[in-house]
Amino acid sequence: MRATVLEGPRRVSVRDVPDPALPGPEGVVVAVEHTAICGSDLHLYHDAPTGTGIRLGHEAIGTVLEAGPRVRTAKPGDRVLVSGVIGCGVCGPCLAGQPNLCLAGKAAAFGTTPELPGGQAEAMAVPFADLFALPIPEGVSDEEAVLLTDILPTGYLGALRASIRPGATVVVVGLGPVGIMALQCASLFGPARILAVDMVPERLARAERLGAEPIDARMAPGSAQVLEATGGRGAECVIEAVGADATVADALACAATGGTVSIVGVNLSPAMAFPMGMVFLKSLTVRTVFAPVPGTWAALVPLVQSGRFHALADTFTHRMALDDAPEAYELFDSRADGVLKVLLAPKD
Numbered sequence: 001m002r003a004t005v006l007e008g009p010r011r012v013s014v015r016d017v018p019d020p021a022l023p024g025p026e027g028v029v030v031a032v033e034h035t036a037i038c039g040s041d042l043h044l045y046h047d048a049p050t051g052t053g054i055r056l057g058h059e060a061i062g063t064v065l066e067a068g069p070r071v072r073t074a075k076p077g078d079r080v081l082v083s084g085v086i087g088c089g090v091c092g093p094c095l096a097g098q099p100n101l102c103l104a105g106k107a108a109a110f111g112t113t114p115e116l117p118g119g120q121a122e123a124m125a126v127p128f129a130d131l132f133a134l135p136i137p138e139g140v141s142d143e144e145a146v147l148l149t150d151i152l153p154t155g156y157l158g159a160l161r162a163s164i165r166p167g168a169t170v171v172v173v174g175l176g177p178v179g180i181m182a183l184q185c186a187s188l189f190g191p192a193r194i195l196a197v198d199m200v201p202e203r204l205a206r207a208e209r210l211g212a213e214p215i216d217a218r219m220a221p222g223s224a225q226v227l228e229a230t231g232g233r234g235a236e237c238v239i240e241a242v243g244a245d246a247t248v249a250d251a252l253a254c255a256a257t258g259g260t261v262s263i264v265g266v267n268l269s270p271a272m273a274f275p276m277g278m279v280f281l282k283s284l285t286v287r288t289v290f291a292p293v294p295g296t297w298a299a300l301v302p303l304v305q306s307g308r309f310h311a312l313a314d315t316f317t318h319r320m321a322l323d324d325a326p327e328a329y330e331l332f333d334s335r336a337d338g339v340l341k342v343l344l345a346p347k348d
């Protein structure tokens with residue numbers, strides 16, 4: 001079958017690889033119909049920290065081709081969406097939908113290690129399918145199903161963990177697909193204002209259409225503009241959705257005394273200079289989360305079905321064939337041509 005493979009920094013290819021095998025009696029093999037590229041894939045794309053040869057992708061939906069004898073929730077022919085993150089499949093947190101907290105230390109995203117080949121492929125193996133693959137619910141479109149594999153849960157947890165109360169001022173730093181999800185989820189909690197920081201004009205305009213006040217970080221640091229817009233106080237709730245050292249620091253600087261900063265951008269930097277004095281003197285609460293995707297479905301599926309998020313389908317600005325993944329990575333990385341997120345289809 002065809003799969004997207006990381007060949008080195010800024011080099012991906014689509015090539016023939018062995019077909020996936022059933023990953024044990026609790027697993028399924030899924031024929032992928034739609035898959036997407038994530039900002040997390042860009043971290044790997046930029047410097048291949050995990051080495052080369054990784055089969056990429058952790059956002060995929062498709063049809064079950066083969067199911068192990070112990071799978072109860074899906075059978076061959078069923079359409080499923082796959083959690084981007086999985087765990088050991090037997091510990092308490094895994095059973096509770098929080099594989100990120102896996103007690104066996106097996107939390108991992110598809111497409112980041114050789115042991116867990118990714119979903120930017122014609123097919124993928126999904127262990128413990130009852131926990132990590134969800135039959136696509138009625139009233140959920142294919143685009144929405146792809147968003148439920150990772151970035152809508154991530155945006156939701158980013159907002160939930162920012163402790164937004166009705167009337168609060170919220171800042172979202174970074175308006176890529178994850179920030180745009182976080183912005184829409186922040187609205188669920190009734191804030192009075194959402195200030196949205198980025199450097200890409202189309203993304204700032206999109207945030208404004210979604211009801212936020214755009215802040216262009218090319219003009220001056222986002223935090224300086226947030227402080228100006230809040231009479232010097234800063235915001236009670238800040239969501240960081242970039243993952244760079246500079247934006248984590250800027251998100252902390254945006255926060256009001258006593259505020260909460262919820263970081264969902266992936267930052268694995270061992271050397272980031274953390275502004276401890278400022279965090280301490282402002283008595284900030286700082287939270288991070290490596291998305292426990294399945295645990296969010298009970299809240300998010302009804303919200304999607306009810307039409308509460310009206311702009312989800314617009315998230316995908318570009319649709320391309322799986323074989324065009326090298327161009328798709330280049331486009332998403334460049335942030336050119338109004339791109340927000342690229343949907344790939346093996347059969348296009």
Ligand SMILES: NC(=O)c1ccc[n+]([C@@H]2O[C@H](COP(=O)([O-])OP(=O)(O)OC[C@H]3O[C@@H](n4cnc5c(N)ncnc54)[C@H](O)[C@@H]3O)[C@@H](O)[C@H]2O)c1
Binds near residue numbers: 242335
């Ligand atoms: N916590 C999780 O489980 C989880 C899940 C999915 C993605 N992520 C992470 O979320 C982050 C965002 O993902 P994405 O898909 O939206 O990626 P993206 O690269 O499309 O978005 C990043 C955005 O940040 C903006 N940005 C960069 N520097 C900035 C600055 N100095 N000031 C303001 N804005 C700036 C960019 O213009 C871009 O719009 C990534 O780090 C990704 O790894 C985390």
Ligand SMILES: [Zn+2]
Binds near residue numbers: 041058084
């Ligand atoms: Zn993702």
Ligand SMILES: [Zn+2]
Binds near residue numbers: 088092094099102
């Ligand atoms: Zn586990």
